[in-house]
Amino acid sequence: MKNLLIVVDYQNDFVDGALGFEQAVTLEKGIAEKIENHLQNGGVVIFTRDTHEEDYMQTREGKFLPVPHCIEGTYGHSLYGKLAKYEQDTNPNIAILNKVTFGAINLPEKIKELCGGVPQSVEFCGVVTNICVLSNVVLVMAAFENTPVKVHGNLCAALGTAHEEALQAMRGLGVEIL
Numbered sequence: 001m002k003n004l005l006i007v008v009d010y011q012n013d014f015v016d017g018a019l020g021f022e023q024a025v026t027l028e029k030g031i032a033e034k035i036e037n038h039l040q041n042g043g044v045v046i047f048t049r050d051t052h053e054e055d056y057m058q059t060r061e062g063k064f065l066p067v068p069h070c071i072e073g074t075y076g077h078s079l080y081g082k083l084a085k086y087e088q089d090t091n092p093n094i095a096i097l098n099k100v101t102f103g104a105i106n107l108p109e110k111i112k113e114l115c116g117g118v119p120q121s122v123e124f125c126g127v128v129t130n131i132c133v134l135s136n137v138v139l140v141m142a143a144f145e146n147t148p149v150k151v152h153g154n155l156c157a158a159l160g161t162a163h164e165e166a167l168q169a170m171r172g173l174g175v176e177i178l
Contacts, residue, residue: 013050014070014128027126031125050099141175
């Protein structure tokens with residue numbers, strides 16, 4: 001059993017691109033340090049990447065959130081700043097998981113593959129707290145009902161009051177907010 005860190009959608013378009021915002025920019029150093037510490041302690045890291053095609057505006061999500069972003073192959077799709085190096089990393093304890101909507105439906109399978117079964121614990125950081133972080137927390141909790149799930153509240157961000165509201169909702173689900 002391994003400890004897992006999931007870095008949700010810390011991509012250029014969510015930091016300084018099409019849907020970027022200042023709070024997301026401030027997370028870079030802390031997330032980078034958390035990843036390095038996690039790997040040094042034998043943990044596994046999964047990076048989710050929001051991934052869309054040119055037809056994004058015709059999708060259900062595109063009609064809900066009509067801002068083209070994270071189009072595969074573009075600058076906006078890549079991991080932001082210091083995290084970009086992990087897209088080329090061959091460490092077997094690192095994985096990149098593209099997802100086509102808020103929650104990565106194939107995340108539980110990838111976790112089992114990388115952790116050799118059920119993870120010992122799962123920690124989350126990234127953006128956007130009230131959308132993609134929350135969605136993936138719920139997916140993991142449903143797949144691994146007895147695994148502790150933790151969210152680094154200081155390493156997540158969303159606009160306005162949505163960040164704190166999402167953290168409160170996750171507390172209500174039994175998630176430990178660090």
